[in-house]
Amino acid sequence: DFAQLPPSGGAVLYQCQGTAKRRAMPMKLYAHPDNYKTHKALIAAQYAGLEVATPSAEVAAQSGKIPVLETEQGCIFSSTAIARYISRINRPAGLYGENILDGGMIDSWIEFCTHELEVPLCTWVFPVMGVFEDVPEATAVAKEDVKRAMTVLNNHLLHNTFMVGHQITLADITVCCALVDGFKLVLDEQFRKPFGNLMRWFTLCLAQPEFKSVLGEVTLCGSGGGKKGQAAKKEAAPKKEAAPKKEAAAKKEAAPKKEAAAKKEAAPKKEGKGKQDKAKAKPAQEEAPPAEEDPEKARKDKLKKVIKEGGKRGVEIEGAADMGGLQFFCTAVEFPDGDEEMLAESMKAMNAKVDEGAEERKGGSGHIGKMIFSAGAEQLAVVAYVPEEKQTTLSCEEWLKAVLDSQGGELVKAAKDICIGKVKTNADKGVFPLKIREPMILEANNFLRKKGLFPEDDSDDDEMVFGDDDFPS
Helix, strand or coil: CCEEEEEECCEEEEEECCEEEECCCCEEEECCCCCHHHHHHHHHHHHHCCCEECCCHHHHHHCCCCCEEECCCCEEECHHHHHHHHHHHCHHHCCCCCCHHHHHHHHHHHHHHHHHHHHHHHHHHHHHHCCCCCCHHHHHHHHHHHHHHHHHHHHHCCCCCCCCCCCCCHHHHHHHHHHHHHHHHCCCHHHHCCCHHHHHHHHHHHHCHHHHHHHCCCCCCCCCCCCCHHHHHHHHHHHHCCHHHHHHHHHHCCCCHHHHHHHHHHHHHHHHHHHHHHHHHHHHHHCCHHHCCHHHHHHHHHHHHHHHHHHHHHHHHHHHHHHHCCCEEEEECCCCCCCHHHHHHHHHHHHCCCCCCCCCCCCCCCCCEEEEEEECCCEEEEEEECCHHHCCCCCHHHHHHHHHHCCCCEEEECCCCEEEEEEECEHHHCECHHHHHHHHHHHHHHHHHHCCCCCCCCCCCCCCCCCHHHCCC
16 A cells, blocks of 8 residues: 655655655754745645644744754755755655656746745835835835746746646745735735736635645735835824823813813814714715726726737737638637636627728638637636538537536537637636646647547648647737
């Protein structure tokens, strides 16, 4: 029942039901428990199936330089070295990839995270946490550096579900942990808006039980970002010092009783009016949220982007079809964000007739059958289209249903020309939109191959283009 794994660092490991277990006592990690660098080592240990004890913060503080990992064979210091050591112990866990190249790429992203992301992000976040004083000039530069690093990550994750390969690795753990404090404290909704791919990946990571067991529930920063941490909240408390006013009132009572009585009677009236005014003011404030017609406006603005992207993609598909003789094409689009209604609008924009008099060419692929995919946080939306002249050779509903069935999806709307479906996110079953998108595109193409409607890639001719990566959005 037990299989001995190759030794690592002198330790003998045993594999039992997919989880590596140490025969001897657990390792001890002396580190600050709330530090993101500690979290990455603990998450790696969860994936590796290792038991790592974490002594209290007081014990860690007394142990000198931290973080330090204590093992039977010796000690390892530096958070990155500790995380790498833990990740390499259980090789089947795959935290360091499937081969040497994967390992090199993982190291590349870890180095990128350390130098390009963590340094500016800490410069921005630490003043909010109260670790050190804010230097406005440094914070301004840090914000731009963080934006630049997040743009690199967002572009990389446009066509990749994970940082390296097809599963969680130490690269994902490292980058995710580095971002958590930033997303909680300073990276507000407005700042996060351009980074849709990065946010989908971040949500995917947080949904994993190994991440949840260490990080718990992560609440993202709302609008406005964080100010100077707890100091701002504490400064609000002194406002309660209304006591001196009472003393002042006592002094006023030394005046003639009639005047005092008059003042006392007048005061409640003023207060009463003030309370009424406040009471009137509160409903006005409460009525402000209904004035949130922003969602409608935001949806209209988003629809414009969806249609623009669809029109542009239609031209690209038309060109690919003319060049490679394609009758059908499967691809992914970005802006609908998993909204099946908007994805249908994107399909219409692809199929729109070209206005030859327009400055920019749009649409033009109505004669080509298509299946398009859009991944959002809650679901993967899929829309299939079969032009009238091809409906005798391919059923649009049958094609889409076969693709949806491969991932347990549901058919939302069926027609001869356009069918709509979706696959809901299911963390318990490991169903995530970005993760299943590429396999479903392959399933769509394989269905066409079986029908003889998709050319086999068996020639040395480089002229035919089938890949979605050739058409960046």
